[in-house]
Amino acid sequence: IAGITQAPTSQILAAGRRMTLRCTQDMRHNAMYWYRQDLGLGLRLIHYSNTAGTTGKGEVPDGYSVSRANTDDFPLTLASAVPSQTSVYFCASSARSTRSYNEQFFGPGTRLTVL
Amino acid sequence: GENVEQHPSTLSVQEGDSAVIKCTYSDSASNYFPWYKQELGKGPQLIIDIRSNVGEKKDQRIAVTLNKTAKHFSLHITETQPEDSAVYFCAASKGDMRFGAGTRLTVKP
Numbered sequence: 001i002a003g004i005t006q007a008p009t010s011q012i013l014a015a016g017r018r019m020t021l022r023c024t025q026d027m028r029h030n031a032m033y034w035y036r037q038d039l040g041l042g043l044r045l046i047h048y049s050n051t052a053g054t055t056g057k058g059e060v061p062d063g064y065s066v067s068r069a070n071t072d073d074f075p076l077t078l079a080s081a082v083p084s085q086t087s088v089y090f091c092a093s094s095a096r097s098t099r100s101y102n103e104q105f106f107g108p109g110t111r112l113t114v115l
Numbered sequence: 116g117e118n119v120e121q122h123p124s125t126l127s128v129q130e131g132d133s134a135v136i137k138c139t140y141s142d143s144a145s146n147y148f149p150w151y152k153q154e155l156g157k158g159p160q161l162i163i164d165i166r167s168n169v170g171e172k173k174d175q176r177i178a179v180t181l182n183k184t185a186k187h188f189s190l191h192i193t194e195t196q197p198e199d200s201a202v203y204f205c206a207a208s209k210g211d212m213r214f215g216a217g218t219r220l221t222v223k224p
Contacts, residue, residue, distance in 0.1 A: 004158075035214075040124070042204055042214040043159070058211070059116070090158050103149065104212065106158030 002026055004107035006091050012113045013081050021076040021110050023091030031094045032074040033058075033104065034066060036087040043090065049074055081114045088112070117142040119207050121215025129223050134195055136218045138205035139187040145207040148181060148188045153202045153217075162203075163190070195222045 007022045025032065030051045035043040045058030049068040063085060065077045074093075078085055088111050092104040118141040128134050140148075146167035151159035165172045165179045165188065172179050176195075181188040188207075192199055200222045205215040 040216055042119075042121070042216040044214070045211065059213075092158075102147070103161050103164070106151075106160065108156075108158050 004091055004093060004105055006089075006107040006110050008110060009108070010111040010113075012115065013078075015082055015114055016080050019078045019081055019112070021078075021089055021091075021112070023074045023076070023107060024072050025074075025091075025093045025105075025107075026072065027093060027095075027105065028071060029093035029095050029105070030071070031096065031102075032068065033092040033094075034064070034074070034076045035090045035092065036060065036085075037090060037109070038087050046076065046089075081112075083114045086112060086114045117145055117207055117209070117211070117213040119205060119213045119215045121205050121218055123218060124216065125219045125221075127221045127223065128195055130195060130197060132195055134192045134199070134220055134222075136190045136203055136205070136220070137187060138189070138207075138215050139185075140207040140213075141186065142207070142209060143183075143186065144209045147208040147212075148179070149206050149208070149212075150177075150179060150190050151204045151206065151214075153204065155201075159204055192220075195220075197222050197224050 004025045033048045034046040047066040049055045052071045091107040094102045094104045121138045149164035152162045153159040178191045202217045
């Protein structure tokens, strides 16, 4: 069982380019999340999805979009990347979203550099 | 919204000593407080969690305490080992999980 996989592992991107970060989980979890991790700021929620077909905005959603066409996949798209989006991006999933005490499982992360 | 503050940002201890990391939260409605450990190059992994109806929870060398009145909770690691070296994150949740900024723990052999 792989858990959560993310691709690519790392990417250097020119400003203004479009980029999609991929996330796939094989645990049949209902809820999925995208976080960015910046030094001194911890993990901040970008977007989430409580179940396939639904998405919601997190703490820092501007400049990002997501889709949830099925249970397993939750891609994150940067429509026009800017240097401030340089960060490490983590995808996570949890079994249920209706209960707040719910362990989140994290992927290995994607290190994105926008020049 | 919820605001979680975590201290210290870095912590260095000798092997065998104890380590304590403290977090405060702002939203009294938060009812779930997990702690995650992140090793270099990896994603965070849950090590222990506590719910608001419990004051303390232990799992071998790690324990978490929660003071709901003061809105703070702490992670305690006893008999630290070099493999405990990592970044530790606290979080508070009432649905939307908010993380602290992290504590880099170094255990010196």
